[in-house]
Amino acid sequence: MKTLQEIEEIRKTKRKELDLRINTSSDTREKHILICHGTGCTSSKSPEILKRFREIIKEKNIENVRVIQTGCFGLCAKGPIVIIRPEDTFYANCKVEDCEEIIEKHIQKGEIVERLLCKDIDGKKVQKLDELSFYKKQKRIALKNCGVINPEEIDEYIAFDGYKALEKVLTQMSPEDVIDVITKSGLRGRGGAGFPTGKKWELTKESKGDQKYVVCNADEGDPGAFMDRSILEGDPHSVLEAMAIAAYTIGATKGFIYVRAEYPIAVHRFQVAIDQAREYGILGKNIFGTNFDFDVDIRLGAGAFVCGEETALLESIEGKRGQPRVKPPYPAQCGLWGKPTLINNVETYANIAQIILKGAEWYSSIGTEKSKGTKVFALGGNVNNIGLVEVPMGTTLREIVYDIGGGIPNGREFKAAQTGGPSGGCIPKEHLDTPIDYESLKQIGSMMGSGGLIVMDDTKCMVCLAKFYLEFTVSESCGKCTPCRIGTKRMLEILTKLCEGEGTELDIYKLEKLAANIQKASICGLGQSAPNPVISTLKYFREEFREHAIQKECRALECKAMSNITINEELCKGCGLCQRNCPVSAIEGESREKRVINQEKCIKCGTCLTSCPFKAIGN
């Protein structure tokens, strides 16, 4: 148990000690080697790098150097990432073997290890993290502590104003005050639907119940999304603190975080955070000497996508099969075990403490008119800088893809970006300048979603893309309601037919009819949004669907069944490379003569396409 004074004491001392983490002009003699221990870097052996650094420091008896594990820095494609502070030197793709050189050169001699520096979009090597264009347009609120603190040390969290918002709320604010601040901040649910957070808190507060619950939805399931995981791995206390604030506000004493079992690091760190908070008396009875009691438990999800749907999540916490409930009643009225329950997503919670401390005006000054603050995206697909980015609402897709993401690799064309995962839709080239906010995305047929952002170049077939997402939905449908259970399956069957060149125009009509009805008649958000990828690809790329159905052509050459690969006579130089690489000997022609593909034998594997040095092969 720690008193408020003791916590304040920790805050002061620790803050001083950690000043070099955020202050590049710190005159300390200490150096902190920060190593990303997010899932990405951990899987490329960052824990071994940390161990090696510590060994070397011990061997060489170096003083004033600390080696610290942190959460994600965001530029996952360049991991494992090592940052040396206070100077903020950014080393990318580090290996265990590089440790010695970093210590000897950088730490001992004060020289930069040039070869480990990261190349920016323009090809120039950049020394500091802040100088990378990847970071320039970002604004970190939810990810504020990610990459700065050791997530497994509560003191480090406290050092950077941790638990100060909770203290403020418990000692100076009424629940109404909190709701007022959150409402005025304009914060909206980051889980995807964008429901105003203040409103949700108010509704749950107003609901009558002898027991209420606060739940954190950490069942991140969109393919390619890892925003919530990174927050939990990098700054678990920020979520815990916000849950406590929420509990105080709505009148709950018990909280649950529902997190996927496939996130072992996040689960571990969150458990450590809970244990440490309990030890400090920040969870438990009479928190900070007030009469507010609150505790949190972790519930592991088995990985069903539908359990990210709030009512299915509640069912799962209750120990039942993860299936959604019909709404209304909403969880705010009838949630866990029938009690009023507040459910927010990880990222939503990660904004709370700072809104309390810095005020609603500060927060609402960031973003657009109706979408305030920042949004974290997991940027992936055909883009140079794959990773986690946090940008102010209103940033355009172009800025994210080109300025932050560094554009499309291999000089290919941008074709579309998918936001909102399987529930979202695609955004074509003509909408690249759309500002990313809830309304704008909805208007162009996509959605914010939880933050998955997948970029696709012109080698992607949009029918295949729709099929990919439908495959996902079909396998993740819980099977409860008819439209989703059978309807999505039928949609997938039709898409498969189209991709195999067996579709007709009638199939496109059927697809639209199914989509419209599944959207309206399904029970939950998953079912209702399952047709979205089809609807949006049809909206922007209907021609491609028609080509599949009528001409039996796939312009992206992704649908193997229909792409007749041919060799352009004019471009072919007769080198024979394609012939040598063809696995089924489908390419005919004598030495130095122009080659021809025997369509009967061709299996459309595409090997010849990539092997032709003259780009003479296409469809």
Added chain:
Amino acid sequence: MENEFVTLTIDGQEVKAKKGITILEAAKQVGIDIPTLCFLKGINEVGDCRMCIVEVEGRRGFATSCIQTVEEGMVVHTHTPNVLEARHVILDLIISNHSKDCLTCTRSGNCELQKLATKFNVLNVEFEGERTQHKIDELSPSIVRDFNKCILCRRCIAACKNVQKIGAIDCINRGFESCISTVGDHSLNDVNCTFCGQCIQSCPTGALHEKETIDDVWIKLKDPESYVIVQTAPAVRAALGEEFQMEIGTNVTGKMVTALKRLGFDKVFDTNTGADFTITEEANEFIERFSKGGTLPMITSCSPGWVKYIEMNYPELIPHLSTCKSPHEMFGAILKSYYAEKEGIDPRKIYVVSVMPCIAKKFERQREEMKNSGIYNVDNVITTRELARMIKQANIEFTKLEDTNFDSPMGEATGAGAIFGTTGGVMEAALRTAQDTLTGKDLEKIDFEQVRGGEGIKKATVNIAGNEIKVVAASGLANAQKIMEEIKSGKADYQFVEIMACPGGCVMGGGQPIRSSKERAEKDIRKLRADCLYSIDEKSTIRKSHENPIIKKIYKDYLEKPGSHKAHELLHTEYEKREKYNI
């Protein structure tokens, strides 16, 4: 809240509806019929099938009318083009994954899916595609599960899990592969199913049905060597008429007997006579236990689903169970002993067919305990529904049949035997006999109203010969569970317990005619059928089992007295612990 009303508009009509009722119910009030499939009032209100969707102004997407409650000022549209198209698509999708073999389906003509398809004029299936393929589970003696016909409405799950608190079945797998199955996807025969058959009663299609055994009856009826005796349980006569479009609760005893004679049975007897034996023996057993300090409370054992339940779930309470066999088994034993001897028929040639409202009886029949001298007491059990099918197969115009009486001498029964078919009936019948036995008088007060009615648990205190006897009649296994927990924890202060596995007793048994969700919502089927039995009782000249002349005669000539050695040999049995899972 009960007296609060809200005003809403449904399809342009203003409706004043009680607060808290659903849109579906409010619509019904003004004659608007909204189609449903997964809805089963009070049992399954989950909104899974999506047939009942409606549009509510100002609300995104459709509202689920079977769940969502009425609100002040709500404007509902139940058949806009959007709603109609969506319902059509949903029905089309359901049918696309259904086996569609209506011609050979036991539920043809009484299938809720078939009715909807007709109503929606589904002439071709627009969204045909892959169908889930399932193996038919027909290992159990009672239930056949054919999930190729299952529409995943989950009414069976709700009946099993919520009503009966068994949970033998639930949904397994996900998405398109979802299906209803058991622990580890084993046969129903090998898990904790009690064969109560409430799942069959809940199923809107032919996915669940009894294991039909009428072919064996036909074979025996054709075999000149066999002496085929049929006996009919009390509840059958109160429901059989429904299979021929007669009003629920019509007493068709006379027509049923005539039909059975026309079908060619050698003798048509009444299980009510068997029930009179059971009462006599059971009342005697109770008095013995009560006066000699035996295990109390004593619990009835005539419901085979219940017996299987206690064997699996409360084996430690088996000593409380009456050792009496159920009426039709007792009757079978008497037929193959006393009757065979008297008539000079080789008992091995006697083929006893029991027509039962129950599918657990099919299981009970083949239990090893139900044998005497190496032969089964009963050879075949068919349900009320199966009997109706036999009558239809034989081209008998049931409704036009004249009434005839059961054959003598084993067709004579009392009103006490008749009320066996409803919850509280066994108790009441036993109390009639017990009070006469204990007082040595022929008492006139024979109606025990306290144990009548549809409540799941009915407790009463009766004064018999100066003894305060506390009794309980419970129906439905969820209620049975409550009583068992009371006994287990020592909180039970009663001496006599009647338990029926099916909610409402045998009249609502798993083998009875299946009524649609709509009818179940609109009518109190249990009451209508039970009233029929009470009226039979009321009209009976003899209303106490021990006064049945044939019973008296058989005790005098053959069994000596209730509880005699001979009676024990033929009419009693023992039960033991049974593993829930044989996997």
